[in-house]
Amino acid sequence: MTPPGGPAQRLALVSLVVRDYDAAIAFFTAALGFTLVEDTPLDDGKRWVVVSPGDGSAGILLARASGPAQEARVGDQTGGRVALFLDTDDFAASHARMTAEGPRHEAYGTVAVFEDLMGNRWDLVERTS
Known part of the structure; x- marks a missing residue:
């Protein structure tokens, strides 16, 4: 969909x-x-690493921390809030594949919070129609 007066846009990458x-x-x-x-090598031992859940979703650029300020933010880029939301069409199968706090049933669907390897909080969501 093209917004009024401008080109169509979509979120392509999120840096983590x-x-x-x-x-x-x-x-x-x-x-x-x-x-x-x-996974493309760059200068100074850096790499351009992108992972994606697929289906046209935005990718995640995995950026290795460089220096004390960035290292301090690993796992806490949003001050303890859930940073990313992962939708699924099969909550039970996705939940079984990962460790999570117990699922909750909300007005918008079933949700469980989990942490990734770095400690960032995610929501796994199966939306109700």
Whole structure:
């Protein structure tokens, strides 16, 4: 959909600060079932690493922390709030694949909060129609 007076836009990537590229890739691909979209070496030992749940969803750029300020933010980029929301069409199967606090039933659907490898909080959501 093109907004009035401008070009169509979509969210392409969200950056997530991580401690280690390979551990983060393993978590997102094994625990969450994401696809590794890109892993390109850059200068100074950095890499351009993108994972995605697929289906046209925005990808996550896994950015290794550089320096004390970024290292302090790993796992707490949103001050303890849920940072990311992962929709699913099969809550039970997705929930069984990961560790989570017990599911809650809200007006918008079934939800469980879980933490990723770095400590960032996520919501796993199966929306009601």
